[in-house]
Structure formats: C-alpha cells, structure tokens
Amino acid sequence: MGPNRTGSESHAEFRAANPACIGSPAPDPSSAEAAGGPSAPRPDLFDKCRGFTRAKEAQAAGLYPYFIPISGSEGTEVRIEGERKIMLGSNNYLGLTHDPRVLDAAEGAARTYGSGCTGSRFLNGTLDLHEKLERELAEYVGKEAALVFSTGFQTNLGIIATLAGRDDAVILDKLDHACIIDGAILSQANVYRFNHNDVAHLENVMQRVERELPRAGKLVVVDGIFSMEGDIADLPRIIPVVRKYGARILVDEAHSVGVMGPGGSGVHEHFGLSDDCDLLMGTFSKSFASIGGFAASTENTIHYLKHHARSLIFSASMPPYAVATVREALRIARAEPERRDRLWANQRRLKDGLEALGFNLGTTTTPVVPVIVGETQKTFVFWKTLFEMGVFTNPVIPPAVPEHTSRIRTSLMATHTGELIDEALEIFQRAGKKVGLI
Ligand SMILES: Cc1ncc(COP(=O)(O)O)c(C=O)c1O
Numbered sequence: 327m328g329p330n331r332t333g334s335e336s337h338a339e340f341r342a343a344n345p346a347c348i349g350s351p352a353p354d355p356s357s358a359e360a361a362g363g364p365s366a367p368r369p370d371l372f373d374k375c376r377g378f379t380r381a382k383e384a385q386a387a388g389l390y391p392y393f394i395p396i397s398g399s400e401g402t403e404v405r406i407e408g409e410r411k412i413m414l415g416s417n418n419y420l421g422l423t424h425d426p427r428v429l430d431a432a433e434g435a436a437r438t439y440g441s442g443c444t445g446s447r448f449l450n451g452t453l454d455l456h457e458k459l460e461r462e463l464a465e466y467v468g469k470e471a472a473l474v475f476s477t478g479f480q481t482n483l484g485i486i487a488t489l490a491g492r493d494d495a496v497i498l499d500k501l502d503h504a505c506i507i508d509g510a511i512l513s514q515a516n517v518y519r520f521n522h523n524d525v526a527h528l529e530n531v532m533q534r535v536e537r538e539l540p541r542a543g544k545l546v547v548v549d550g551i552f553s554m555e556g557d558i559a560d561l562p563r564i565i566p567v568v569r570k571y572g573a574r575i576l577v578d579e580a581h582s583v584g585v586m587g588p589g590g591s592g593v594h595e596h597f598g599l600s601d602d603c604d605l606l607m608g609t610f611s612k613s614f615a616s617i618g619g620f621a622a623s624t625e626n627t628i629h630y631l632k633h634h635a636r637s638l639i640f641s642a643s644m645p646p647y648a649v650a651t652v653r654e655a656l657r658i659a660r661a662e663p664e665r666r667d668r669l670w671a672n673q674r675r676l677k678d679g680l681e682a683l684g685f686n687l688g689t690t691t692t693p694v695v696p697v698i699v700g701e702t703q704k705t706f707v708f709w710k711t712l713f714e715m716g717v718f719t720n721p722v723i724p725p726a727v728p729e730h731t732s733r734i735r736t737s738l739m740a741t742h743t744g745e746l747i748d749e750a751l752e753i754f755q756r757a758g759k760k761v762g763l764i
Contacts, residue, residue, distance in 0.1 A: 415718045464622055467579075482503070493541065493543070503578060551579075556693075
C-alpha cells in the first residue's frame, strides 16, 4: 500500500492483479541471467514466450479452459464441436443478443451507415447515432452528459488517465476490474488500495493520502457489482468518506447497468445515490448485447474528457451496427422491466439451488454467481467435468481472484428458462459429487 512511485506497492504488483489467464512465473532475481554478468547472454524479449509452458501443459492434460470456439449460439444454449452446452458463462444479462428487434436495428444501421466508422470520434467517426445514444444514456443514468467509447476497457482508461495525473491520488478497491487498475497506472497518479468494500480501511487510506499528498486531487473508483464476487459496492457508506476527504468517485456499472435499480440503470440508482456519484461508467458488452462503453457526468467533465481522453481520440469509434444495437437494447431495457424481474427470478433459482446442494457461493447477491472451489487444479477439473456434462462456465484463478479462492463463475440471463436452470443444477450436483466438492 502507498504511493506507487515510492511506496511498497509497485507497478509490477499492480500488474500482477490483472486477470492474466495462466501467468508465467517471474525470473529468479538471483539468477546469473537476471544479474547480467559479462558471460550472460543478451536478453531477448522473446525468452519469456519460449519459457511459457503452463498453457501448453494444461492443453496436454486436457484441462485448458480458454479460447474455446463456439460455433453457434441461441443465447442460452451454444454449440461447441457439435455438442449442445447450456450457457452459464455469458454477461448477456437481459438476454438481448438474439432479440429480433436488436438484430434488425443492427442490420438497418449497417445498411444506412456501412460496416464501420473508419476513424476516430474526434475526426470522421462521429455519427448522429453516437450523439443520440449519448443523450439517451445521460437521461437514463440521470447525468447531464455522456460520452461513448469503443470498449468498456477504453472507457475506464480514458476517464481515469485523463482526470488523474502525476500529482493526484487514485484510490481503488482491491477487487476493482483490471481496466481500472490499468487506467490508474496509465494516469501516473499515486495509487492506493483499500480492502474490498471495507469502509473503515478506506477511511484509513484517505487519511494516509491526506498526510502524504496534501495537495493531491483524489479519485475513488469502485465496481458497482464486482465481476468475480457478485457483490455490490457499499455506496451508502463509501460516499460519505469520499465527501469527507474532498475526493471524487467513479462507479463502474459494467455489470449493473440494465440489472440494478428500479429503472435498471445501475447500483447508483439502486441506492438512490445518482447525484452523489460524480462519474458513472458502463459497458455495452453485457446487458446491452454489443460492444462499447460510456462515461456519464456533468456537462463540463464530459466536455473535458471528449477533448482529452486519448483512448477516445486516438482510436476508431464504435461501429454503426453496435451503436444501433445498444440504442435498441436500451429502449427494450426501459420498456420491458419484466426482463429484469425474470433475470432476478433466475438468479434466485440458481443461487438457492446451488446453496441447497452445498456449494460455497461467497458473498454474491446479484446475477453473477461464483462457485468457490479453492485450489486452481481442482477448479480446472470441476470446470472440465461441468463442460463435458453440458454446462459452459468460466474458471477464474489467481491473480484475477485472491489466492486459494479459485472459482467457477456463472452468470444468468433473463432468457434462461426454469427448466434450463434445473438441468444445469442437476449437472452441478453430479459434477460436484464426482470431484468431491459436495
Ligand atoms: C467491471 C468491468 N469494467 C470494465 C470492463 C471492460 O468492459 P469491456 O469488456 O466492455 O471492454 C469489464 C469487462 O469485463 C468489467 O467487468
């Protein structure tokens, strides 16, 4: 913990918190090669590639769970190598990726505007569609203005690295998403972290920032729903601390937009704290069935981001079909709140079912439902057993989650039927028994 340029928590440690799939061990710093004596070979950047064997070992053992090609999808069910799998590993919370209205909107926009924007928002890549979407999003989340980026990842990079600089402090929850961490690193600000959702610890950290950097501007960043835990940021207790120390807060609503709150616009709305959240961001790669992201805040802040965020200015804009998809998905999300009701009914069915079977689900209260296994090897074996029995899930291992908490991450859609969830539960029961988890 501490300022990242001088304190004990280095950039390398921050990078270690990124969810790499199967990382390579760091070179032994005491080795001759690392020491670089006269006879040491010249370092070659590609050495690490030749030395990276863990993924190949997992492939050879038949336990490699990544980059699995899906050859057909109906949303809740997919086909992989000719076999049907129940999809419990997608962030398609509202189940809109295959909605005919969404597909028609995508097709119509492609025909009117072409297949891509071939340039940055800043220059030739702004369509009237982008601006309409920005107005709709701002209204949806209750902010003065919004700005659309090409991915959620770029949105966080853009917001954090543009607003915070070398003299500032960025204060992160330890379980914040990788792109928040990368945004903080890119900003070159002093990075501090507090224990997950631990408001007393946040207060300690803020005191420390005041002591160490009395002139720093401060930005606290939290996930709304934490993507690997499925729990919710404790905004009612976090925000008073943010205010007490004159900081600003950014809430990442990637997993909560479309899902939380009476109108579905996120955790800020769920707690009735929209006005207290200085900045909101969300992605379109989950409930909104597409790709892209947005920032929302005051008119001034968005105007500033629009003219300074490098991940916006120096990258091509969201393609027309994607913007049209999001506009239609947003319209449906607002017009059909019963979708959210179905999502939450499905969440209860899966969560209650898994708990009744004896699985450990950690602290989840949302449609992200992790099954905590513990050790990584056992997690891969459990994942593979589920996969072979017909359920697609995502294994998550350190450093994406804390040591000894490797897990199977599942997530629900509004369009899962009760029968599908029951079928998945029956498979979890058989697989859990087979690997000795329950
Ligand atoms: C909390 C959170 N923020 C941001 C992102 C990045 O969004 P995208 O995948 O749309 O780039 C993700 C993606 O998984 C996420 O979970």
